[in-house]
Amino acid sequence: MIRKILPHPYLTLTLTIVWLLLANAYTINSLVFAILVGLAIPWLTAPYWPARPRIGNPVKILEYILVVFWDIIVANITVAKIVLFMPNSKLHPAWVSVPLDIVEPEAITVLAGTITMTPGTLTAELAADGHSLLVHCLHAPDADAVRDEIKTRYEARLKEIFE
Helix, strand or coil, X not given: CHHHHCCCHHHHHHHHHHHHHHHCCCXXXXXXXXXXXXXXXXXXXXXXXXXXXCCCCHHHHHHHHHHHHHHHHHHHHHHHHHHHHCCHHHCCCEEEEEECCCCCHHHHHHHHHHHHHCCCEEEEEECCCCCEEEEXXXXXXXXXXXXXXXXXXXXXXXXHHHC
């Protein structure tokens, strides 16, 4: 019975919080509407999610979010320094292929979105076999180090969350 009302509880919670943040007004009306949005969207879209992703420890999700927020802040500062102070002749843009150990489509989507949200990097393509991402980096003198950082910092955490 609970699964019919809350088919995706984490999505319900996320949508409710996001709506309250977007409304920028913390009234009872905003809260009620946020809860309605948080309940309605997952309920209406549940038939389109035949295989629900298995999400592990919620503490790991919070840890992942904090790591990504921190990396976005650091990357903003780094990109600003590159744009303002680095001459074009010293810039080393690169395409990096990141082989994937994760196989769940939701985990791959979160990883690709995380890479794209981080300033200075962009996920350009998922390989046809789904086993690697093609990432463009604004400045990557050592492409292997970028690949290793993505795998250890993001993919390893996502593997713990989704498996």
